[in-house]
Amino acid sequence: MPRDYYEVLGVPRSATDADLKKAYRQLAMQYHPDRNPGDKHAEERFKEANEAYAVLSDADKRAHFDRFGTAGPAAGGGFTDTGFGTLFEDIFENFFSGGARSSRRSRAARGEDLQYELKITLEEAAAGVETKIQIPRLEPCDACRGTGVEAGSRLETCDLCHGRGEVRRTHGFLTVAQPCPKCQGAGQLNRHPCTRCRGEGRQRAERLLSVKIPAGIEDGMQLRLSGEGSGGANGGPPGDLYVLVRIREHEVFVREGADLYCDLPVSFAQLALGAEVQVPVLNGTAELRIPPGSQPHQILKQKGKGMPHLRQRGHGDLCYRLILEVPQRLNAKQREALLAFEAASKGERGPLAQAFLERMKKLLG
Ligand SMILES: [Zn+2]
Ligand SMILES: [Zn+2]
Structure with missing residues (x-):
């Protein structure tokens, strides 16, 4: 036996449509599954209230129920998508999704961020x-x-969604809100798309922009140009442009932070005697003094002549690494001079050779 629908809704038999609606709304709010997750009793009450209201709000079904105590052949358990879904929507509209908090998705979308690779020289x-x-x-x-x-x-x-951006589907007695398939949740339709952009709201453009690269920038750093990415769709804000800075490899300098390194090939005589040599600097050349007695791999520094520190005062150093180059062939004169040098050096040992000899002695006992 179906329950008494008036009793379910808690209204007298003389209840008006407004009374029914009010009573139903109150019950549905109280027992809605969204508010009572996992509560079987609430689900049952919710289902009953739905059924009662579906019958009593329909004049024909209500008359049938009043006369025979049943809902009639068409009612009872048969709540279809259109039937109950529409009914529920009419009464609640945005109630369960929070009323003021609209579930509509805006058509507006932020433009894409773009990246541009900019190659610059070390200078x-x-x-x-x-x-x-x-x-x-x-x-x-x-x-x-x-x-x-x-x-x-x-x-x-x-x-389809009457501007709400979502549709409610009823599965049994559970109502689930889904983004409207017709407007993709926007709530609005564009029936006359712009012919120039085919409704995209955007067009291709080539834009010449000025970029300021700060002194001291390092390879791989990115500069953000706010709002210079692609324009937004349908009034959305533009994206940003990221300028990725790549520094070309330099002919003679290798950068390490703010310091610059240069391998400088020198001869034995230049190291031993000392020398003034011409060396590269950024944007030109300069004189470098190699002191007498300099050693291979020794580094001679020009303080403060390297790269500027990024957004700070001061510069790094310019560093020259002395690379000894031994001649692979000697002409007669060179050979004679070197033999004379070796003869003149007999018995003389440098500190490295002396220390090595000491260690050898220890090793052999
Ligand atoms: Zn829609
Ligand atoms: Zn357009």
Whole structure:
């Protein structure tokens, strides 16, 4: 036997449509599964209230119930998508999704971030540089001012979801909200898309932008140009442009932080006698004094002549590593001079050779 629907809703037999609606709304709110997760009793009450209201809110079914005490052949358990879903939506609209908190997804979307690889020289990195770059990107369409709608037309409220952006599907007695398949949750339809951008709201453009590279920038650093990425769709904000700075390999300098290193080939005589040699510096050359008695791999520093520190005062050092190059062939004169040198050096040992001899002695006992 079906229960007495009036009793389920707690209303008298004389209840008006407004009374029924009010009573049903109160019960449905109280026992809605969203508010009573896992509560079987609440689910049961919710289902009963739905059934009672579905019958009593329909004049024919109510009359049938009043006369025969049953809902009639069409009612009872048969709550279809359209039947109950629509009923539920009509009464609650955004109630369970929070009322004021709209579930609508905006058509507006932020533009994509873009990346541009900029190659500069080490000299440019040292001095800082302002340069122009050409960026292909999407910008808001001129014809529709980014709306995607043909001039003279406007967006229409979606007829499937009535602008709510979501539809409710009823599975048994559970109601599930889903994004509207017709408008993808926007709540609005663009029936007259702009012909220039085909409703995208954006068009391709090449934009010449000025980029300021700060002195001391390092390879692989990125500069963010806020709002210079692709334009947003349908009024959304633009993305950002990231300029990835790559520094070309230099002919003679290797950078280590703010210091620059240069391998400088020198002869034995230059190391032994000392010398003034011409060396490369950034943007030119300079004289470097090699003191007499310098050793292979020794590093001679020019303080403060390296790269500037990024966004700080001061510079790193310019470092020359002395690389001894031994001649692979000697002419007669060189040979004679070296033999004479060796004869003149008999018995003389440098500190390295002396220390080595000591260790050898220990080893042999
Ligand atoms: Zn829709
Ligand atoms: Zn357009």
